[in-house]
Amino acid sequence: MSSQLLEGKRGIIFGALDSNSIAWKVAENAHAYGAKFVLTNAPVAMRMGEINKLAEATSSEIIPADATSTEDLENLFTKAEEILGGKLDFVLHSIGMSVNVRKGRHYTNLNYDWLEKGWDVSAVSFHKVMQTAWKLDSMNEWGSIVALTYMAAQRTFPDYNDMADNKAYLESIARNFGYHFGTKKKVRVNTISQSPTMTTAGSGVKGFDGFIRFAEKTSPLGNASAQECADYVITLFSDLTRKVTLQNLFHDGGFSNMGISDAVMEQFMANEE
Numbered sequence: 160m161s162s163q164l165l166e167g168k169r170g171i172i173f174g175a176l177d178s179n180s181i182a183w184k185v186a187e188n189a190h191a192y193g194a195k196f197v198l199t200n201a202p203v204a205m206r207m208g209e210i211n212k213l214a215e216a217t218s219s220e221i222i223p224a225d226a227t228s229t230e231d232l233e234n235l236f237t238k239a240e241e242i243l244g245g246k247l248d249f250v251l252h253s254i255g256m257s258v259n260v261r262k263g264r265h266y267t268n269l270n271y272d273w274l275e276k277g278w279d280v281s282a283v284s285f286h287k288v289m290q291t292a293w294k295l296d297s298m299n300e301w302g303s304i305v306a307l308t309y310m311a312a313q314r315t316f317p318d319y320n321d322m323a324d325n326k327a328y329l330e331s332i333a334r335n336f337g338y339h340f341g342t343k344k345k346v347r348v349n350t351i352s353q354s355p356t357m358t359t360a361g362s363g364v365k366g367f368d369g370f371i372r373f374a375e376k377t378s379p380l381g382n383a384s385a386q387e388c389a390d391y392v393i394t395l396f397s398d399l400t401r402k403v404t405l406q407n408l409f410h411d412g413g414f415s416n417m418g419i420s421d422a423v424m425e426q427f428m429a430n431e432e
């Protein structure tokens with residue numbers, strides 16, 4: 160990783176909780192590729208203290224912000240521009256949480272207060288992040304805004320619960336805000352639809368271990384790791400992808416276009432002649 164693909168670029172990275180987090184790997188990568196950035200997470204996540212190690216390793220500052228609070232976001236974007244010495248070239252939204260998933264509520268018996276909380280954190284926060292950047296005019300032309308999503312937005316994965324609906328909403332926000340950001344400010348907005356990945360958010364999903372093995376056996380290239388996702392994110396932050404926008408980009412080893420693989424079939428053929 161000696162290339163300085165992101166030399167001179169400034170950004171904000173949301174969502175690094177611990178060293179398994181996809182955002183953590185993106186931060187390490189962005190640093191290695193020459194970018195400067197501010198790290199942020201919800202004040203409650205700061206208590207774990209892990210993010211301090213990442214800040215030290217990447218020479219970056221931390222500004223706590225609850226991504227559902229427009230006040231916190233305004234403070235974050237204003238301070239980030241001051242610290243980094245100019246407008247921003249990239250933003251990573253790597254945030255997800257469902258109270259219904261956490262508390263094991265079935266999709267047919269959702270608690271709607273919890274649904275609203277999870278929707279705000281996982282989907283509407285992306286609009287709030289972009290609206291804040293829009294109003295403060297924080298983005299440089301040809302900047303790049305990326306959010307992480309999952310294919311349950313398009314296809315049914317029962318245990319993904321209300322997060323499936325949150326991801327559909329998130330992807331829609333990317334297209335709709337992406338239109339305005341592209342037209343008025345030449346900023347691109349995309350979502351990356353990542354393979355199931357062993358992180359705090361990922362492993363909260365019921366039956367995740369089994370599902371991750373199924374996805375691994377179905378995908379021609381196998382599941383994409385958090386590190387591989389971070390590599391892909393760097394390409395989207397770089398100038399090599401300037402005309403890619405309004406896209407939901409599958410980064411899943413080919414899973415999303417598969418029906419069934421030989422490896423999965425073998426498990427069902429085992430008892431046949």
Ligand SMILES: NC(=O)c1ccc[n+]([C@@H]2O[C@H](COP(=O)([O-])OP(=O)(O)OC[C@H]3O[C@@H](n4cnc5c(N)ncnc54)[C@H](O)[C@@H]3O)[C@@H](O)[C@H]2O)c1
Pocket residue numbers: 173174175176177179180181182200201204224225226227252253254255256280307308309352353354355356357358359360361362
């Ligand atoms: N792990 C997977 O299998 C997988 C697959 C596809 C997409 N994703 C998506 O990737 C993104 C990152 O998740 P991850 O897997 O790295 O897990 P993670 O648990 O490491 O990251 C989720 C982050 O969201 C943050 N967060 C929660 N509430 C917040 C709030 N109110 N304000 C600000 N931040 C808040 C958490 O503190 C945490 O850092 C999420 O959008 C997730 O849905 C994950």
